[in-house]
Amino acid sequence: MYQIVEMEDTVRIPPNELGEDQDAVARELVHRSFEGRLNKKHGFTLVATDIQRIGEGRVIHGDGAVYQRVKFNALTFKPEVGEVVEGTVCEVVEFGAFVRFGPLDGLLHMSQIMNDYLNVDLGNERLTGKETGRFLALGDKVRARLVTVSLNELSPRESKIGLTMRQPGLGKLEWLEEDRNPDAVKPQRAPRGPRGPPRGRREA
Numbered sequence: 001m002y003q004i005v006e007m008e009d010t011v012r013i014p015p016n017e018l019g020e021d022q023d024a025v026a027r028e029l030v031h032r033s034f035e036g037r038l039n040k041k042h043g044f045t046l047v048a049t050d051i052q053r054i055g056e057g058r059v060i061h062g063d064g065a066v067y068q069r070v071k072f073n074a075l076t077f078k079p080e081v082g083e084v085v086e087g088t089v090c091e092v093v094e095f096g097a098f099v100r101f102g103p104l105d106g107l108l109h110m111s112q113i114m115n116d117y118l119n120v121d122l123g124n125e126r127l128t129g130k131e132t133g134r135f136l137a138l139g140d141k142v143r144a145r146l147v148t149v150s151l152n153e154l155s156p157r158e159s160k161i162g163l164t165m166r167q168p169g170l171g172k173l174e175w176l177e178e179d180r181n182p183d184a185v186k187p188q189r190a191p192r193g194p195r196g197p198p199r200g201r202r203e204a
Contacts (some may be wrong), residue, residue, distance in 0.1 A: 001083055003101070005042055008071045009034070013057065015064040016159055026070050027051045027080050034074065043078025044103050064085040077102045079161060084170070088142045097136055099144060106161035108136075108144060113165055134175055141173045152156040 011029040013022070034045045050073045057066035077101075079085070087101030096109040110118050113136060116129035125138040136142070148162035165171045171179075 001079060001085070002075065002077055004073055004075055006070065006071060007034075007042070007045075007048075007074050008054070010067050010069050013068055018066060022057075022068070023053060026053050028067055030072055034072075038151060038153050038159075040151050040153055042074065043151070044078045045074045045076055046103075047075040048072045049075075053184045062182055079104060079106075079146055079151075081146050083146050083148050084143060085146065085163075086141065086143050086173075087138060089138055089142065091121075092122065092127060092136075092138055094120055094122065097127060099142055103158070104161060105157060106144070106146065108142075108163045108165060111146075111166075112163065114171070115166065134172070136172055141188070143170050143173065143176065145170060167191040 010032075011026060011033055013025055013029065017025050030051045034048055036045070038044050038055065043170060052071055055067040055070055058072065059066055066130050085101040085106075087106070089097050089100040090100040090105060092204040096107055096113065098105045101106055102127035110127070113135065114129055114132065116132050116134070118127045118129060124136050127137075128135040132203055144163040144165050145167060147164050148160065150159075150160040152158045169176070
């Protein structure tokens, strides 16, 4: 998921910056142009380091800027199908919960949370198992596996990422601790919120 890769690309040095230190200008342009951006090959570029200019820049007729090739090392973040991630529940919806890990959100559909019927309590942002009493709520820490990944370069927040916790070793971190030490920790029971009993599940 996280890796360091060497990249090469081109930055446009505008005319008003041509009289300045070109190495410093190139470094600043790389930070502005690539950090926080998403591409399907490498995922998110989080940090660019060891930035160097490659040769002399090129001038294009009719454009007073200089186009400079650069190379740099980039710390990238790219989710891959099959990877296990730990994240935080950032939103509870009628059809499941969204989990934030790194700079992205993934969907835990109702069917992928636990082997139990789930009641939805949107007022208290909680999903509760009918038989187990275990609940998943806003801010909970979970461990899940990526089952689908479709990155959107133009709008990263609209990337489609699916998660599951229906496999051994996955789930809410408190559940995993309970399973390891069944005699030490009492099973969770969801406190009833002030807005009444949970509503029945509805799926999107």
